[in-house]
Amino acid sequence: MDRIVIIGAGIGGVQAASSLADQYCVTLINGEDETPYYRMRIEELLGSAGPESIAIHPDDWYCGKGIRLIHGRAVRIEDHQVYMETGESIPFEKAVIATGAEPRILPLKGNRDDIIAIRRIDDVLVLKEKLEGGARSMTIIGGGLLGLEAAAAVREHFDVRMTVLETADFILPNQLDAKTSGYIQSLLAEKGIEIVTGARAEEASDDSVILSDGRAFPSDILCISAGVIPDISLASASGIKTGRGIIVDNHLSTSMPDVFAIGDAVELDGRTFGLAMHAREMGSYVASEIRGAGEGYKPSDVMTQLKVAGISLAVFGSKEGNRHEIAAGNGKAVIFEKGETITGIILVEAKQLLAKAKGAIGKSLESFLASVN
Ligand SMILES: Cc1cc2nc3c(=O)[nH]c(=O)nc-3n(C[C@H](O)[C@H](O)[C@H](O)COP(=O)(O)OP(=O)(O)OC[C@H]3O[C@@H](n4cnc5c(N)ncnc54)[C@H](O)[C@@H]3O)c2cc1C
Incomplete structure (x- = not known):
């Protein structure tokens, strides 16, 4: 054998x-x-x-x-x-x-040696110990999916001041347009997560993070989530x-x-x-x-259904063209249209529209609206 x-x-x-x-x-x-x-x-x-x-x-x-x-x-x-x-x-x-x-570790000035990057069970256990040990503030550098998920997971169990620093002008720029991103940011704020965009962390002292523009954020715990x-x-x-x-x-x-x-x-x-x-x-x-039966590996398309800090998101197609927004239950659908056809749809807390949105790319806005009304 x-x-x-x-x-x-x-x-x-x-x-x-x-x-x-x-x-x-x-x-x-x-x-x-x-x-x-x-x-x-x-x-x-x-x-x-x-x-x-x-x-x-x-x-x-x-x-x-x-x-x-x-x-x-x-x-x-x-x-x-x-x-x-x-x-x-x-x-x-x-x-x-x-x-x-x-985890990618960012070079920061200062000699802080207790920065956490969450990849293994041990990392989470160290984080938990600090949280149980009375930490009152936590800063996460990196507002991508993993950084936001970590922020939400901590806030679910611990009452700490939570700040997420993101260098881009808005969070999740690969997945969302600026306006939808702003909406997600407001939902995260309701969960006690403060997002600071356009924020370039430069230095880490024992209890705070300092940005390149001089602003400082208290950080009993500092976590990096930079890919x-x-x-x-x-x-x-x-x-x-x-x-x-x-x-x-x-x-x-x-x-x-x-x-x-x-x-x-x-x-x-x-x-x-x-x-x-x-x-x-x-x-x-x-x-x-x-086994000798391989026909060439083709990676599946990246899954378009995500859960960001408990908020359901589904992203189809691209973000080109005119932007339209409709209410959908407790959430919304954001539709992008170019040359009379739909180029992309983002669903926020609107899972009930998943099947319809999937089939709508390349079709007219009117037909999508008629199907959801
Ligand atoms: C907090 C967190 C949340 C995530 N959430 C999602 C999600 O929602 N959806 C999603 O699709 N993905 C998610 N991911 C990413 C996902 O976990 C990874 O894509 C996936 O684990 C990759 O699997 P892998 O087998 O390639 O490598 P890994 O899971 O990284 O496993 C590699 C293993 O190899 C071991 N190893 C390395 N070198 C050696 C060596 N020389 N000898 C022996 N062992 C070695 C490592 O210690 C490790 O145990 C998340 C990741 C993290 C950290």
């Missing part, structure tokens, strides 16, 4: 292992102490949930499936062997690198070609024969990924590739 070694037991690695276990002898290397878990649910641990509640599978599931789950860090791949930090080497016929990503960087360290140490991520072709093959890479760690056609849905689908795809 061919031996497969998967390095990294995040969502991608576990998906690949579970898809291959029936036919191959699979070793899954878990670089973290906990049973592999759903990374996107770690903020649930700010409440009463324990780490076991976010495990992808219970511990004994791996054994039951015949997957050898080992803890430790891989340091190098060479001659069909994975070398571990301990000196152990694990032979393979095929290997999959699923090492994920690391992620693919973890290419194992690939680079093994002489595998890397760019921003581990370079793969559309079969998810790396430059080293019989070694594939998946998930947040990879760069495919100049693009990197940072979503669980892509890690999971690459995990399934690489299994079909190893």
